[in-house]
Amino acid sequence: MIRLRIQVAHWPRRVLILTDTPRPDCRDCGGEGGFEHHYGDHNGEYAGTDWDPCPCWNETHRWALLPLPRRLRRRYDGRDPWGPTGHNTGYSDEPPF
Structure with a gap:
């Protein structure tokens, strides 16, 4: 089953698109749509x-x-x-100040 969402995409031109969304009751990802894996360099950082x-x-x-x-x-x-607009480039001294 597809769970659709409307979004605005900024491809070469702006367009409204329908996209699939993760299954909210998924036992594997918990509705997040995937898994993050953090990794480090050779020093462990x-x-x-x-x-x-x-x-x-x-x-x-x-x-x-x-x-x-x-x-x-x-x-x-x-x-x-x-x-100021036009030829008047200074501030006015007419009320209200």
């Missing part, structure tokens, strides 16, 4: 962590559903959007 996925979950099952529109970015021209 921590050197990293390996991840082994559990057979209850296939992390490669992904289905693209819907491409999302690109976000328009505002261009920053260096001006303060709350600062």
